[in-house]
Amino acid sequence: MSQELYSRSECSLLIRRAQLLGRGVFDVRISGSTITALAEQLVPLSGESIVEAGCNLLLPGLHDHHLHLFATAAARASVVCGPPQVNNEVELEAALLKHCKSKSTWLRGVGFHDSVSKRIDRQWLDRVCGNRPVRIQHRSGMMWILNSCALSELAIDEKIELPDGAERGDDGQLSGRFYNLDAWLGERLAKVRPILRDLSHELAAFGVTGLTDTGATNGRASWSALEAAMNAGELRQRLLVMGNEELHELVATQPKRMALGPLKIYLREVTLPELDALVARIATAHQHGRSAAFHCVSLVELHFAILALREAGVRAGDRIEHAAIADDYALDALAELGITVVTQPHFIAERGDQYLVDVDVDDVPLLYRGASFLRAGVALAAGSDAPYGGTDPWSSMRAAIARRTPSDVEIGRKETLSPLQALNLFGGELQKPGGDLRALAVGQVADLCLLALPWEQLQLDLDARHVALTLCDGQIIYDAAATQLAS
Ligand SMILES: [Zn+2]
Known part of the structure; x- marks a missing residue:
């Protein structure tokens, strides 16, 4: 055996007979942090680690496109x-x-x-x-x-x-x-930051390999704290960090799995900013190569964000967080402008009964819409919004399909997603969420989630307990078999 072959195989992993959604069964080789081969059959290299997938589903790692890491870890503690x-x-x-x-x-x-x-x-x-x-x-x-x-x-x-x-x-x-x-x-x-290790592990067990921290107040201090968590090995996922204007000038010494995300703009209906000032903020962010993300829960906030983005001009990756109430005008405008929506379908399952009390009856069908966004041509993605929502993306997928409140009232029947559409919410690019699942290909980073079921069965039972193995950047960050042995 040649030295070269040995050194290559030493750090490579072969996932055999994995189902790729809509494509059939393939062998996938991971060397270092990258997918280096993908074919119907690959011959194992000497010394290569092998995972037998048994024709079960291999997905790109799931992405939680909206959460607040330190607040979630603090709440857990x-x-x-x-x-x-x-x-x-x-x-x-x-x-x-x-x-x-x-x-x-x-x-x-x-x-x-x-x-x-x-x-x-x-x-x-x-x-x-x-x-x-x-x-x-x-x-x-x-x-x-x-x-x-x-x-x-x-x-x-x-x-x-x-x-x-x-x-x-x-x-x-x-x-x-x-x-x-x-x-x-x-x-x-103030110097004490919550430790992210347990949270990162919890998310890895759901198959999550990418996160977007959406804190509107994230500045240099938060960036440094997140970077420290990444460097300390607490945070095993890939991370996109939204935040304020302080991050415009961030020197590009970003650690490998960490990237600068959009300017987060927190709109509140009761204190909306001057339109001109908002347009200027968006334009400045765009000039710095950053998209803009708007917190919009009311219809007024959503219409205001659309107006501002129309004035400023849209950059790929501009997005609306929540869009908790969206009318048809907003749907069409978002589609026309190419603005992504990052939603939380699980809020229906977690807080739906309270919405039925608090929300104007005419607005109830407009709550956390799903299928209407897709029909209108809006790129739709989802995030947990933890700690305000649960961290499990699978429960969010189920909620996007069932749309039932805790007391089993259905909200927005026309908004029901198919299992594949629900899965897609968590499978887009971090920098540009929405659309179809990322397709696995040679040359891609190995962010993967292997399930213990094929899609035909999984789609009937979208549940985190079927996650078998999670890899981020080629590293195993969750292994259900090892976890069972340990406990
Ligand atoms: Zn949030």
């Missing part, structure tokens, strides 16, 4: 520490312990009240969860309790000048209770 859920020490201990398994993240307790216990201090917290930094906020916002791990992370000790509200116990040591020191603690906590 928050635990309610007061009434009505938690009423005494025993319940508080149980609530904290449930979240204490992972060592990786700060735990934030909210809603604590004295009625739970007057004894909670640093030592109590150390005993219950000493393995990770914990901070609990009193419901009044006036008091915080930190454990030793948290004090050490924030470098709060006798070496610094401690303000008056830092309570000491009978032994003269810091009790971990801090009174009226919100700003003082906040300054220290």
